[in-house]
Amino acid sequence: MNLKKQWLVWHNRLGWWALTGILIWALSGICHPMMAWFGPQATKFFPPSIHLQPAELAGLPQLLGDSGKIAGAKVVKVVPSASGPLLQVTDSETDPRRYYRVNDGSEVIDGDMAQARWLAGYYSGRGGDRIADVQLQTRFDNDYPSVNRLLPVYRVTYHGQDNLTLFIHTETAALASMSDSRKSVLQGIFRQLHTFAWLDDLEYGRLILIALFMLTLAAFAATGLALVFALKNRKIRDGKRRYHRLLGYALWLPLLGWSTSGFYHLLQSSLVDEVQGLRLGATGEFGPLSNDFRWVQALDGRAINSLSLIAGPEGVPYYRLGLAPAEGNAPASRNQRFDGRPSESGAVFVDARRGVIQESFGDRAQAQLLAARHGGISATDIERVQLVTGYGPDYDFRNKRLPVWRVDLADAERRMLFVDPVTGVLVDQSRGVDRAERLSFSLLHKWNHLAPLIGRQSRDLLIVATLLILLVSGAIGGVMLAGRRKRAVNKGAGPVGAGPIPAPATQ
Numbered sequence: 235m236n237l238k239k240q241w242l243v244w245h246n247r248l249g250w251w252a253l254t255g256i257l258i259w260a261l262s263g264i265c266h267p268m269m270a271w272f273g274p275q276a277t278k279f280f281p282p283s284i285h286l287q288p289a290e291l292a293g294l295p296q297l298l299g300d301s302g303k304i305a306g307a308k309v310v311k312v313v314p315s316a317s318g319p320l321l322q323v324t325d326s327e328t329d330p331r332r333y334y335r336v337n338d339g340s341e342v343i344d345g346d347m348a349q350a351r352w353l354a355g356y357y358s359g360r361g362g363d364r365i366a367d368v369q370l371q372t373r374f375d376n377d378y379p380s381v382n383r384l385l386p387v388y389r390v391t392y393h394g395q396d397n398l399t400l401f402i403h404t405e406t407a408a409l410a411s412m413s414d415s416r417k418s419v420l421q422g423i424f425r426q427l428h429t430f431a432w433l434d435d436l437e438y439g440r441l442i443l444i445a446l447f448m449l450t451l452a453a454f455a456a457t458g459l460a461l462v463f464a465l466k467n468r469k470i471r472d473g474k475r476r477y478h479r480l481l482g483y484a485l486w487l488p489l490l491g492w493s494t495s496g497f498y499h500l501l502q503s504s505l506v507d508e509v510q511g512l513r514l515g516a517t518g519e520f521g522p523l524s525n526d527f528r529w530v531q532a533l534d535g536r537a538i539n540s541l542s543l544i545a546g547p548e549g550v551p552y553y554r555l556g557l558a559p560a561e562g563n564a565p566a567s568r569n570q571r572f573d574g575r576p577s578e579s580g581a582v583f584v585d586a587r588r589g590v591i592q593e594s595f596g597d598r599a600q601a602q603l604l605a606a607r608h609g610g611i612s613a614t615d616i617e618r619v620q621l622v623t624g625y626g627p628d629y630d631f632r633n634k635r636l637p638v639w640r641v642d643l644a645d646a647e648r649r650m651l652f653v654d655p656v657t658g659v660l661v662d663q664s665r666g667v668d669r670a671e672r673l674s675f676s677l678l679h680k681w682n683h684l685a686p687l688i689g690r691q692s693r694d695l696l697i698v699a700t701l702l703i704l705l706v707s708g709a710i711g712g713v714m715l716a717g718r719r720k721r722a723v724n725k726g727a728g729p730v731g732a733g734p735i736p737a738p739a740t741q
Contacts, residue, residue, distance in 0.1 A: 238461070245457040249715045252454035255447040256708040259492070260701040262427035265420040267694035273417040274398055277359035280577050281407040283537040283558035284314040288527040290336060295523040297321055297339045298543060298586075303332075309405060309657040311542035312336060316352040319541075320345065324405050324657075328372055328386055331404055346370075350388030350402040357409045358400055360392055367391045371401070376422050376431075377413050383632045384410045405657070407539070408634045441504045448500065451493035459486045474710050481707040488700050495678035502671040509649075509663050523551065526589030532582075533557075539578050543586065544658050546595065547603065551586040554600075556656055574625040576637040581655065597621075597655045601639030604653040608660040609643060618642040622652065627676040628669060635661050 294312070297303065298321075304310050309324035320342060321334040333345030342348065347368055355362055369389045374380040377399065378387065384403040387410050392398040397418070401411040413421070425431040433440035462482050537558040546552040556578040583592040583600075601619055606612065620640045625631045628650060629640065635654055638661050643649045648666035653659070664672070676682040684693045 241457045241460045245454065245461060246715065246718075248450055248454045248457070249711060251447070251450045253708045253712050253715075255451050256489075256704060258427050258447075259496075260705050260708075262424050264698055264701050265424040266428070267698055269417050269420045269424070270694070273420075274396070274412050274414045276357045276409055276412060278357055279575070280559060281539055282314045282353070282356055283539050284319055285535065285537050286312075286319065286530050286533065286541070288530045290319055291527045291530065292525070293337050293339055294321070294527075295525050297334055297336065298523055300339065303334060303339075309542070309659070311540045311657065313349075313407060313540050315349055320349075322349075322405070330370060330386070346404055347388065349404045350390060353402045353404065353407055353409075354388075354390035354400045357402075357412070358392065358398065360398075364392050364394070365390060366393045376425060377418055378411055379421070379425060381632050382411050382634075384408065384634055387411075403634070406635060410634060437504060441500060444500050445497060448493045448497040452490060452497065455486050455490040455493065458482050459490070462486065474714055478707060478710045478714065481703060481710070485700070485704055485707055489704065491678035495674045498671055499675050499679065502668075506667065509665060509668070523586045524589035529584050529589060529591050532591060540656060542656055544600070544655070545603075546583070546585075546592075546600070552592065552595070553584040553586050554656065555582040555584070557581060574623070574631065574636045576623045577635075578637065578656075597639060600655040601641055601653050604639075604655065604658055604660070605641035605643070605651045607658075608653065609641075609649065609651055609663075611643060611645070615643055615645060616641055617644040627672050627682065628664065629662060630672075633661050 291312075298310070304323055307323045307325055308327075309322070311322055312319050313322045315333070317335075319336050321336055323332040323334070325332070330346035331349070333342040333349065334340065335342065347370070351362055351365060351368060354360075354365065367389075368391075370386055371378060371389045372386045374382070374385070378389070378401050382401070384406070387401040387403050390400045390402060392400075396414040396416075399413045399418075400409060401413075402408075403410045430440050430444055433443065459482075462479070533555070539556040539558050542554045542556075544552050544554050557580045559576065559579045581597055583595050584590065585592055598619055598621075602613060602616060605616060605619075609615075618641075620642075621637055622629050622640050623637045625633075625636070629638065629652055633652070638652045638654050641651045641653065643651065648669075650664050650669070651660060652662040654661050681693055681697060684696065688696070
C-alpha cells in the first residue's frame with residue numbers, strides 16, 4: 235500500500251471519532267464567547283472610592299495600636315463602605331473579614347456580609363431590597379469555577395426571572411464574577427463538554443479520554459493536510475467532496491492548533507504541579523503611631539480607593555494611599571473586563587510613626603521588598619521590576635487585580651512574581667515551563683494575538699465563524715463516510731476506509 239493510500243485509510247478510519255470530537259468541542263467552544271456577549275454587565279468598572287478628611291482618621295492610631303484587633307492580621311486597610319470609612323482586617327485566606335469604625339473603634343457586626351451587599355448594589359445598580367440571598371462561598375462550583383481564583387467570595391442573588399448573581403471579593407472590593415440564568419446554562423455546557431468537568435473526580439480518566447480525542451483530532455488534521463497536498467488538484471464533480479476539499483484548505487491549521495494546544499494545556503494542568511499563586515502577606519507589629527494627619531491635606535481633595543497599613547523597609551509601618559483614577563465612575567464595557575485597566579492612578583506613602591509623606595519610597599521599591607519576602611530571595615536575585623497595567627499571557631484576567639508589579643527572578647526556574655503593593659499580597663507567580671504553555675494556549679487556542687489587530691469582538695466572531703465552518707465541514711465528511719459505508723455494505727465490501735476516496739475529509 236503506497237503512502238497516499240495509507241494516509242487516506244487512516245484519515246477515514248479516524249473520521250467518526252474526529253467528527254465526535256469536533257461536535258463536542260466546537261459546540262461547547264461557541265458557548266465561551268457567547269457568555270461574554272450575552273452575559274450580564276456591571277454598571278461600574280472601577281471599585282468605589284472615598285475622600286478623606288483629617289478628622290475622620292483621628293481614632294485610627296489608637297485603633298491600630300489595639301493588638302487585640304490587628305494581632306496576626308494579614309491585611310489591614312481603611313476602605314469605603316455604605317456608612318463611611320471602615321478599618322478592614324483580613325486574618326486568613328478563608329475567614330470573613332472584620333470591620334471597625336474608624337471614629338470610635340467599635341466593631342461592625344456581620345460587617346463583611348454588609349460590605350458584600352453594598353458592593354453588589356454598587357456594581358449591579360440594584361437596590362438592597364431586591365437581594366434574595368447572600369451566602370459566603372469558600373469553594374468553586376459550576377457558577378463560580380476555579381478560573382476566577384478569588385476565595386472566599388460572597389454569592390449575592392437578586393430577585394427576578396434572570397436570577398442575577400454577583401460574586402463579591404470584599405478584600406479587594408472586586409466583582410469577581412457575575413452570572414444570570416442564561417450565562418449559568420452556557421457555563422454549564424462549556425464546563426461539562428469542553429473540559430469534561432463530569433470527570434473531575436476521576437482525573438486520570440479525564441486525562442486519558444480527552445488526550446485520546448485530542449490526539450485523534452491532531453492526527454486527523456495532519457493526514458487531511460497530507461492528502462490535500464498529495465492528491466492532484468483536479469475537477470471533482472461530486473459537490474460534497476469538492477466543498478469538503480476546499481474547506482480542508484482553510485480548516486486544517488485551526489484544527490491542528492486547537493488540538494495540539496489543548497493537548498499541551500491538558501498535560502500541563504494535570505501532570506505538572508502548580509506553584510502557589512495567591513498568598514497573603516503579614517502586617518507585623520508596629521507599635522505607637524502618629525496622631526498627625528495633616529498630610530491628608532496634601533491629597534488636595536483627591537479620592538482614594540483605600541488606605542492600607544504595610545511594612546516598609548526594616549519593618550517600618552507605612553500608610554499607602556491608592557489614588558482613584560479620574561474616570562472612577564465611568565460605566566464598564568465588556569472589553570475593559572478582559573483587557574483590564576488600572577484601578578488606581580498612583581500611590582502616596584506616609585511614615586505612619588512620624589506622619590510624614592515619603593518622597594523617596596514608592597511602589598517599585600515596595601514591590602522589590604515584597605518579592606524578597608514572598609520569594610525567599612535577596613535583592614541581587616531580582617533581574618527586572620515592571621509595572622503591569624493590563625492583562626496578557628503572563629498575567630491574565632482571572633487575577634482581577636490591576637495594577638500589580640512583575641518581578642523577574644534570576645533563578646533556575648526563571649520565576650516571575652506578581653505582587654500587589656496595596657496589601658502586600660503575592661497575586662500570582664509563574665515559571666518558565668508555565669509561561670511556555672500559557673503562550674501556546676494564548677496564541678493557538680484563544681487567538682489572543684489577533685485582538686490588538688482586529689479587536690476582541692472581531693477576534694471572537696472569527697473564532698465562532700471558524701467553528702461553524704468546521705461543523706459544516708464535519709457534517710459533509712460524516713455524510714460522505716455514511717454514504718461510503720452504505721455502499722460498502724450493499725456490495726459486501728471490506729471495512730470502510732480500505733478503498734480510495736478522492737477528496738480528503740480534512741476536518
